[in-house]
Amino acid sequence: MQIGIVGLANVGKSTLFNALTRADVPALNYPFCTIEPNVGVVMIPDQRFLAVTDLVQPEKATAAVIEFVDIAGLVRGASRGEGLGNKFLSHIREVDAIIHVIRAFADPNVSSVEGSVDPLRDLELVETELILADLQSLENRIERVTRMLKTGERKYAEELKVLQEAQQHLNEGRIDLIDADKLPPDLRLLSAKPVLYLINIDENQLLNPEETEQLLQPLREKAAVRNCEVLMVCAALEAELAALSPDEAREYLAEFGLDASGLTRIIEAGRRLLNLVTFYTIKGPESRAWLVPRGTTAPQAAGKIHTDMERGFIKAEVISADKLIACGSLAKAKEQGAVRLEGKDYQVQDGDVILFHFNV
Ligand SMILES: Nc1nc2c(ncn2[C@@H]2O[C@H](COP(=O)(O)OP(=O)(O)OP(=O)(O)O)[C@@H](O)[C@H]2O)c(=O)[nH]1
Numbered sequence: 001m002q003i004g005i006v007g008l009a010n011v012g013k014s015t016l017f018n019a020l021t022r023a024d025v026p027a028l029n030y031p032f033c034t035i036e037p038n039v040g041v042v043m044i045p046d047q048r049f050l051a052v053t054d055l056v057q058p059e060k061a062t063a064a065v066i067e068f069v070d071i072a073g074l075v076r077g078a079s080r081g082e083g084l085g086n087k088f089l090s091h092i093r094e095v096d097a098i099i100h101v102i103r104a105f106a107d108p109n110v111s112s113v114e115g116s117v118d119p120l121r122d123l124e125l126v127e128t129e130l131i132l133a134d135l136q137s138l139e140n141r142i143e144r145v146t147r148m149l150k151t152g153e154r155k156y157a158e159e160l161k162v163l164q165e166a167q168q169h170l171n172e173g174r175i176d177l178i179d180a181d182k183l184p185p186d187l188r189l190l191s192a193k194p195v196l197y198l199i200n201i202d203e204n205q206l207l208n209p210e211e212t213e214q215l216l217q218p219l220r221e222k223a224a225v226r227n228c229e230v231l232m233v234c235a236a237l238e239a240e241l242a243a244l245s246p247d248e249a250r251e252y253l254a255e256f257g258l259d260a261s262g263l264t265r266i267i268e269a270g271r272r273l274l275n276l277v278t279f280y281t282i283k284g285p286e287s288r289a290w291l292v293p294r295g296t297t298a299p300q301a302a303g304k305i306h307t308d309m310e311r312g313f314i315k316a317e318v319i320s321a322d323k324l325i326a327c328g329s330l331a332k333a334k335e336q337g338a339v340r341l342e343g344k345d346y347q348v349q350d351g352d353v354i355l356f357h358f359n360v
């Protein structure tokens with residue numbers, strides 16, 4: 001599962017990516033310094049998992065991860081091939097969700113490709129490019145399906161209807177009306193991907209929340225229509241924090257009246273964006289956190305660990321992490337009858353601790 005960091009050039013995408021991954025990719029005041037997508041693996045901060053490992057005391061504890069992809073910045077006209085146009089768009093097509101970084105920070109030393117700082121304009125510019133690229137994909141597909149329709153197969157008539165509906169919504173700029181589940185999955189429309197708006201603010205804006213909120217009100221309205229989350233983060237500050245020890249970082253955050261770094265909020269929002277739930281395995285020397293899509297069944301979850309475990313799945317012993325922590329140990333939880341037996345239709349819930357039984 002991958003989240004793409006997307007936005008205009010020079011808005012702070014790589015700065016944020018670096019902070020998230022603590023990797024050292026170039027983040028310079030120069031548009032297009034990210035040309036190939038950089039993929040970073042980011043551990044999910046998880047207090048619940050820490051508490052579980054405190055109980056279990058495994059030899060090794062492995063956190064769950066999400067991949068972030070730092071994608072090259074786009075410019076006006078990308079959908080017509082301007083800038084890195086098609087390359088940029090094809091990289092977005094491959095990710096499962098999008099963090100759209102929008103510049104609000106004022107810094108006169110950092111040039112804006114559009115000549116001024118205007119978050120709403122930038123947001124609309126990027127979304128328009130994505131819509132235009134999608135309209136192109138839809139047009140091509142509609143042409144093909146119309147040809148196929150002449151062979152008389154019914155399924156093409158249905159597909160055509162869905163495609164034309166999406167086309168109409170996009171022509172009206174109504175991204176919110178697109179039903180991604182209905183569309184052919186290989187079409188991978190950019191504007192149908194789950195998105196979160198990440199507003200990159202500066203330290204001043206961070207210290208003046210009311211003013212900043214007013215400035216960003218139009219973005220909130222947009223986000224409400226699309227039903228997407230808005231995060232406000234100072235990427236430069238996050239980059240500095242990432243280089244500090246936890247204690248120093250806490251002190252630094254306190255100066256801004258913050259209690260947690262923006263990175264944690266971004267990662268958690270990313271997990272929600274991908275609609276993933278976490279489950280834990282604690283058997284043997286390694287305890288581990290796993291991420292699966294909401295609605296995953298117990299055998300599918302077992303298959304994530306090993307395909308043999310899915311094929312030979314018999315049953316699962318399940319307890320929520322919170323209950324396990326409250327009981328004090330797995331043995332006590334079992335004594336109290338708090339561990340349930342679940343079968344092959346069970347849907348894994350967020351926070352489940354699972355012991356799989358299988359036969360190979
Ligand atoms: N003042 C300030 N500067 C920032 C902030 N975030 C990023 N910058 C600066 O903006 C410039 C561009 O940042 P990058 O992270 O390289 O931007 P990008 O979006 O990855 O740019 P491209 O890859 O060229 O599209 C750098 O000089 C950063 O130091 C911020 O929150 N505040």
Ligand SMILES: [Mg+2]
Nearest residue numbers: 013014033034
């Ligand atoms: Mg970059």
